[in-house]
Amino acid sequence: MQIARTISDLRAARQQMRGQVGVVPTMGALHAGHLALAQAAREENDYVITTIFVNPTQFSPDEDLDAYPRDLEGDLTKLEAAGVDLVFTPTPELMYPAGFQTYVNVEFITRLLEGVHRPTHFRGVTTVVTKLFNLTQPDIAYFGQKDAQQVAVIRRMVKDLNFPLKIAVCPTVREPDGLAMSSRNVYLSASERKAATILIRALETAADAYDEGIRDGETLEQIMRQVVMTEPLGEMDYVSVVDARTLERPHPNSPMLASLAVRFGRARLIDNRLLPAHLNTREGLDSTLGV
Ligand code: PAF
Secondary structure: OEEEOOHHHHHHHHHOOOOOEEEEEEOOOOOHHHHHHHHHHHHHOOEEEEEEOOOHHHOOOOOOOOOOOOOHHHHHHHHHHOOOOEEEOOOHHHHOOOOOOOOOOOOHHHHOOHHHHOOOHHHHHHHHHHHHHHHHOOOEEEEEHHHHHHHHHHHHHHHHOOOOOEEEEEOOOEOOOOOEOOHHHHHOOHHHHHHOOHHHHHHHHHHHHHHOOOOOHHHHHHHHHHHHOOOOOOEEEEEEEEEOOOOOOOOOOOOEEEEEEEEEOOEEEEEEEEEOHHHOOHHHHHHHOOO
């Protein structure tokens, strides 16, 4: 496995790749969810590039940039075992040199859901992802379902800006009790860790109601809200049920995205589920989420 720390090293290694290239952009502190993306990329491409970069522009000043978990040595060991060919690990100075002033901004859908609580977040994501796409020139880029709105935003950007690549989405990987894998789960205390299953319990209750025939978005949101409110350690940022393609008001006969964000102490956790439940597969996500 090659490691590129500079842009010239990355470009030189990329030029040697003759065949289909998959890229897995990450912020490191890799868990089984990231490794599932690397595995899918390994199976579907001739070459796999993973990027590890804790991107400062997607954190607001009051968020956890400095505390965000980092484990470069451990990450490299995991990526080597996953059969990744090339890892790009730039520094913030390399990605945002003095004088940097160009940002990529997707408009409407970045203001919904997460955007209400993190108004500058997606501008940072789309800017860094654009840079990573330009640098790695992938045929397919892999993202996780857990950040469903991120997928919808990046798909919108790829379409609007004519990037010649496909966005693949892999289902959320979960702990045995249903908690979605996240690098931020390390912030949870033992009692918060137990309480954090409220997210999947709320989503499952909404999925059950959907299966019983409830199609009204507000009723499904209210059902989720009632479940979250039973957990005293959790502070709800939002629950939401929207159209899975547009992230706007849902239509009874179109796939829906149920999602929520709940804070436990310093950890802010998000999770989601497509409705109906059979869409929460690689194929379902690929064909349903975003444009
Ligand atoms: O999903 C993430 O880990 C990040 O938002 C990404 C896509 C690597 C951009 O920094």
